[in-house]
Amino acid sequence: MKSPHVWLRSETKTFERRTPLTPGCARELVAAGFEVTVERCDQRIYDDDAYQRAGCRLTEPGRWPEASKDTIILGLKELPEDSFPLVHAHIYFAHAYKEQEGWRELLARFTKGGGRLYDLEYLVDEDQRRIAAFGYWAGFAGAAIGLLAWAKQQGGARPPLGKLSAFENKNRLIEEVSDSLAKSGTRPRVLVIGAKGRSGRGAVDAATAAGLEVVPWDLEETRGGGPFARINAMDILVNCVFVNGPLPPFLTEAQLRLPGRRLSVIVDVSCDVHSRFNPLPVYSRGTDFREPCLELIAGEHPLDLIAIDHLPTLLPVESSEDYSRQLLGHLLTLGDRSNPVWDNALRIFQQKSAALAANIKEPQ
Ligand SMILES: NC(=O)c1ccc[n+]([C@@H]2O[C@H](COP(=O)([O-])OP(=O)(O)OC[C@H]3O[C@@H](n4cnc5c(N)ncnc54)[C@H](O)[C@@H]3O)[C@@H](O)[C@H]2O)c1
Known part of the structure; x- marks a missing residue:
């Protein structure tokens, strides 16, 4: 044959x-x-x-x-x-x-x-x-640029990230993240939801490679149903869940407006913005590599969102x-x-x- x-x-x-x-x-x-x-x-x-x-x-x-x-x-x-x-x-x-x-x-x-x-x-x-599937590298790249955005935010950069280009390899990306975190002089609390999946594992690995500990949630931790007030106490949320049915939202707009919110960067790797099952119904459009961050809340304590649907292209x-x-x-x-x-x-x-x-x- x-x-x-x-x-x-x-x-x-x-x-x-x-x-x-x-x-x-x-x-x-x-x-x-x-x-x-x-x-x-x-x-x-x-x-x-x-x-x-x-x-x-x-x-x-x-x-x-x-x-x-x-x-x-x-x-x-x-x-x-x-x-x-x-x-x-x-x-x-x-x-x-x-x-x-x-x-x-x-x-x-x-x-x-x-x-x-x-x-x-x-x-x-x-x-x-x-x-x-490309999922692992979506999570890895998404978490890494989320960390980068957070570090730049600490230095007052608005928007925190400018246009992004592909990185030569993952080590270069992690070096840049680690340098920026070191310059910021502080370390974020990172929550990954969907941490046991492909992209979730990538997200956890990226944060770990940058020397951070991650709070990993998967089905067990969200079983009680959202919204979850605890998310406000994190600095960065990386959402990596695979959703194919209705579920209560993890976050609401009202919750994000509560005083004392620490959360300042959301990376929505899942990018279900146009799905009626979107567990993060706090934004209405995705972002891209030219303008990676969408400002959800302005002011002294801003909240930025990254929702790019072809993240693995960065690596x-x-x-x-x-x-x-x-x-x-x-x-x-x-x-x-x-x-x-x-x-x-x-x-x-x-x-x-x-x-x-x-x-x-x-x-x-
Ligand atoms: N942005 C991008 O560039 C990009 C690239 C690839 C994939 N994705 C998207 O990322 C998402 C995840 O893909 P994947 O390959 O990692 O999927 P996956 O099936 O490997 O992992 C999904 C994880 O989510 C968990 N999960 C599902 N519902 C949950 C809930 N209610 N609470 C907590 N955890 C829950 C599952 O247990 C699983 O561990 C998909 O929507 C996929 O389309 C995005």
């Missing part, structure tokens, strides 16, 4: 430096008999040459639509906006199944071209656990290495039917596409 041809497309999303396939993992695909084509990409954290040395064929950015029909197109973020029918199998985060902006148009392009979508968010094992090396390694074992099974992950993802795509088609045919 012929091994698949995997084509890594270039990423175009601003600030995105990560990749789902590192040169090291590409080398392993090549060694297993895969043909691997890589589009040159200036913003990818790895040099194009590293892929060439790994045995991949290099090509110019955006050439994937010309690839033969049986090629599997691998990417991370959205396809560049266009309208031509999609004929290939695509593996990437399509953000199309929760009715996000443009989902109809995208799925209709697949239906029209006969292509297939293996959404990275829906690659799950028999226990419905994601086989690859493109570690997050790419980790993610690519998690994905590789599954990519290696692309040509056979032994791994249910691919068929499961395809079934979800077919269900969503069928639902969309049925919806379109319904009389107005």
Whole structure:
């Protein structure tokens, strides 16, 4: 049986430096008999040459639509906006199944071209656990910039953080955090909620690497239901819970206005701002790397919020290495039917596409 041809497309999303396939993992695909084509990409954290040395064929950015029909197109973020029918199998985060902006148009392009979508968010094992996720590095980066914001706040900086760029590696990030904390001459109390999960563990590790102790909460500590007055007595809250149903809020606006509040930085890694289950209903929009902090309360004792929905981008090396390694074992099974992950993802795509088609045919 012929091994698949995997084509890594270039990423175009601003600030995105990560990749789902590192040169090291590409080398392993090549060694297993895969043909691997890589589009040159200036913003990818790895040099194009590293892929060439790994045995991949290099090509110019955006050439994937010309690839033969049986090629599997691998990417991370959205396809560049266009309208031509999609004929290939695509593996990437399509953000199309929760009715996000443009989902109809995208799925209709697949239906029209006969292509297939293996959404990275829906690659799950028999226990419905994601086989690859960036969560750990979201928590790590989120907690680290929360600490940075808090340290700058102590020196009176408003806003506490300016535009952020990707860090060379996690050590550089932690060095910067530790230096800023040392300059502030004081140490924050840090609460992580969802501390046992992927991003929660990352958040705890970042704070620990910066020499801090963390108060770790998970299901047990929040069982009684919020709001939790104790959060006001912390300096930094890092929220990392995974919520998929209603729960009482952890915090309320009224609580934040109470006298004696110590809390001055909230990092919402979960970023459920547009969900009706959001346990932090104290803000109404996310932030980004250009303006990481949103001032929730001004004045002598301000409260700043960070809610960036692509935090792992801040650590493109570690997050790419980790993610690519998690994905590789599954990519290696692309040509056979032994791994249910691919068929499961395809079934979800077919269900969503069928639902969309049925919806379109319904009389107005
Ligand atoms: N901002 C970003 O860049 C980014 C990146 C990746 C993931 N995320 C988001 O972060 C969230 C967490 O992802 P994850 O991979 O860490 O999930 P996970 O499932 O690994 O961990 C979630 C944790 O939350 C805990 N939890 C759930 N409900 C709770 C409650 N009521 N009280 C206390 N703890 C509770 C769970 O027990 C678990 O330990 C998700 O919403 C995910 O979409 C954000």
